[in-house]
Amino acid sequence: MKFSPLVEKLINDLQIMPGIGPKSAQRIAFYLLDHNRDGALKLGETLTEAMNNISYCPKCRSYSDGEECEICRDAGRQDSGIICVVESPADVLAIEQTGEYNGTYFVLHGHLSPIEGIGPGELGLDELARLLDTGRYHEIILATNPTVEGDTTAHYIAHMAGRRNVVATRIARGIPVGGELESIDGSTIMRSLAGRSPL
Amino acid sequence: MKFSPLVEKLINDLQIMPGIGPKSAQRIAFYLLDHNRDGALKLGETLTEAMNNISYCPKCRSYSDGEECEICRDAGRQDSGIICVVESPADVLAIEQTGEYNGTYFVLHGHLSPIEGIGPGELGLDELARLLDTGRYHEIILATNPTVEGDTTAHYIAHMAGRRNVVATRIARGIPVGGELESIDGSTIMRSLAGRSPL
Helix, strand or coil: CCCCHHHHHHHHHHCCCCCCCHHHHHHHHHHHHHHCHHHHHHHHHHHHHHHHHCEECCCCCCEECCCCCHHHHCHHHHHCCEEEEECCHHHHHHHHHHCCCCCEEEECCCCCEHHHCECCCCCCHHHHHHHHHCCCCCEEEECCCCCHHHHHHHHHHHHHHHHCCCEEEECCCCCCCCCCHHHCCHHHHHHHHHCCCCC | CCCCHHHHHHHHHHCCCCCCCHHHHHHHHHHHHHHCHHHHHHHHHHHHHHHHHCEECCCCCCEECCCCCHHHHCHHHHHCCEEEEECCHHHHHHHHHHCCCCCEEEECCCCCEHHHCECCCCCCHHHHHHHHHCCCCCEEEECCCCCHHHHHHHHHHHHHHHHCCCEEEECCCCCCCCCCHHHCCHHHHHHHHHCCCCC
């Protein structure tokens, strides 16, 4: 038994969102239809507006409305001479929340993955090369995720930086603050030992 | 630090969906922006189309595109003389999946809840009264949820049916098939004992 085809279509289309399966999509569809049609109409408009108008900052590839983003317009941060490479805009938020970093960013929107057809072009590495060529940066921090793909991407970019005499550094891997040694995996503990520092 | 205001708006608007908090909304927004703008544009259109065009079947109040739904158009089911009252269209789906029920439905889209301002009018009980007045039904099955509100609603409707000489029945409460007695709450076991049947 099916409801009207439009209900089916709504339930199907909601499933393009990550983490939303058939059951959640049905729950969301019924909730919106019964309790929040105005909100859903507004969401529909916002989706259209956002997908059509949000682009990447021409300098750091973070989200912006076409112009340079807030961080790239900040002269103090540009003058720091440090650029931090991350995989996603969410990582920019995470680092900004610490309040400890005062350089600029470069967002890859992914990592090198030949299997998925993601090469240096897809990650904007030619733009990054052009930035490094300006001679404005003395250090590039590689803050891609500590996964196989993130490490590979970091090594690739470190090589790029080396040829341009920019120092490439990698964020530290080790025991998370508040973590318990006994519940941490072996390779993290190995990294943590290898990266030990004098007290 | 904020991205463009449109990104913020998208993350905010996504949170009207039940079960989607700030973190999930951000993940969904970034995923759609980076990996599926076409899908998101289609979802935007579908939301608008669905909210503007999906209405309730004039007979059973299940979802339809304005006309009577598939079940209400089925003469065999209309002739059964049995109507089943449920709280939500999802309950219709659940009962239909058993393939054991051959009557019609009436969907309340909620339950009586004076605190939330939901009275008989909001649940369409005047329409249900009109259906019962036709004399076409000899039994009304009350399949609202076995909660305090569901029980109250069932009693209210049973009273309506009684005045019209329609037999009102309530779905059985008891141990779920495959359930283990030791892990079932006391009130369900009490119900299960009270509703015992000869073997």
